[in-house]
Amino acid sequence: MRPAIDTTKPSPARMYDYFLGGKDNYQVDRDAAQIVLKDAPEAKDVAVVNRRFLKRATWYATKNRGVRQFLDLGSGLPTQENVHEVAQADAPNACVVYVDNDPSVLLHSKGLIVNNDRTGYVQADIRTPAEIITSPVTQRLIDFNNPVAVMLVSVLHFIPDADDPYGIVKDLMDQVPSGSLLILSHVTTDNISPVVAERIQQQQLAVPLNLRSGMDIQRFFHGLDLVDPGCVFLEQWAPGEILPVDETAPLKLRCGVAVKP
Ligand SMILES: C[S@@+](CC[C@H](N)C(=O)[O-])C[C@H]1O[C@@H](n2cnc3c(N)ncnc32)[C@H](O)[C@@H]1O
Numbered sequence: 001m002r003p004a005i006d007t008t009k010p011s012p013a014r015m016y017d018y019f020l021g022g023k024d025n026y027q028v029d030r031d032a033a034q035i036v037l038k039d040a041p042e043a044k045d046v047a048v049v050n051r052r053f054l055k056r057a058t059w060y061a062t063k064n065r066g067v068r069q070f071l072d073l074g075s076g077l078p079t080q081e082n083v084h085e086v087a088q089a090d091a092p093n094a095c096v097v098y099v100d101n102d103p104s105v106l107l108h109s110k111g112l113i114v115n116n117d118r119t120g121y122v123q124a125d126i127r128t129p130a131e132i133i134t135s136p137v138t139q140r141l142i143d144f145n146n147p148v149a150v151m152l153v154s155v156l157h158f159i160p161d162a163d164d165p166y167g168i169v170k171d172l173m174d175q176v177p178s179g180s181l182l183i184l185s186h187v188t189t190d191n192i193s194p195v196v197a198e199r200i201q202q203q204q205l206a207v208p209l210n211l212r213s214g215m216d217i218q219r220f221f222h223g224l225d226l227v228d229p230g231c232v233f234l235e236q237w238a239p240g241e242i243l244p245v246d247e248t249a250p251l252k253l254r255c256g257v258a259v260k261p
Contacts, residue, residue: 005103012158012207013102017077019047024077024108039196040251049234050185051079053255054153055086056238057183060227060257061149062090067181069148070096071138071172073126074155077105078112083151084119094118095141099132101125126155127163129171147179147260154253156220157187158207165210169220178260182224185234185255186217192250217254224258231256 010032014025018033021044025033036043061067068091072083075098087094095118098109109121120137132138142148150172159165173182189197189211197211218231229236234253 005107011102011104013076013100013105016047016154017079019044020051020079022077022079024104036200039199040249042249042251046234046249046251046253050154050253050255051081053185053234053237053253054083054151054183055081057151057153057255057257058083058086058149059090061181061183062087062094065147065179065181065259067147067149067179068094069142069146070094070151071099071132071142071148072096072151072153073099073132073172074152074158075100075105075109076154077108082112084112084116088116088118096120097122097138097141099124099126126152126168127159129168129175133172133175144175145177147181148176149181149183150176151183152220153183153185153255154187156184157210157212160208160210166219166222170223173224173260176260180260182221182256182258182260184217184220184257185253186220187211188214188217188233188252188254190214190233190254191252196250214254218256221256221258224260226256226258 007026007028010029014029015033018025018030070083070087084096087096098121101124106121106123113119113121120141122132122135122137124132156165187209190213201209201211221231231254234255237255
């Protein structure tokens, strides 16, 4: 049996929903989000900009690379312009598997995949790539002989070094063929003072944040060909299309898209 939804602890998925202006969150999530906003008032703008990156990178996959399969890992609660909506608007035959370990996401994702036989949902932890790959839903929708966009957007900072986030990315990318993409964003320490970084990491969030430097984020792309403009701040990935965030704001995400050679 799947675990029940816990409304006594803040959930990253529901806090993110709150930052995006969604309604699928509880008081405990809003209270925790307010603590983040005290140190980083730009968190709401950053969430919106992160969604812009996710949309822009999905377009890049369909339009520039002809990718028709998406594994959206740590997909979050359904919001506007979900990956299948963006991809299928351009390529109606695109298939998308959403994966998240939060039972709240499962509850809200059910409605999303009704009437769409090219979209599926797997409740799983990204720390168990084999479970995700061998799931009947994934096996039905994804052909691992053809390129896949592996999306890890704003999720790897929930994985501590002790759980080998680099090994997770490698295991996933080992499963997909040449021409596949890694689409990734990650909270970085690059713009943040050590004091604020420490305060953010010390918060009693349900899942603690693991901030990483730009260099450490770039390491996720090891062995892959990073496409221009490289591993950059979100708003630099598609300048003009992704809204600028206050350059001095401490909370920043780095992002990038890379092709498996
Ligand atoms: C900040 S949200 C990002 C949602 C979406 N990818 C985006 O960028 O808009 C992070 C999501 O990752 C999920 N998550 C965190 N740790 C996870 C794990 N170990 N396995 C699967 N999902 C995880 C959370 O439940 C949450 O829904």
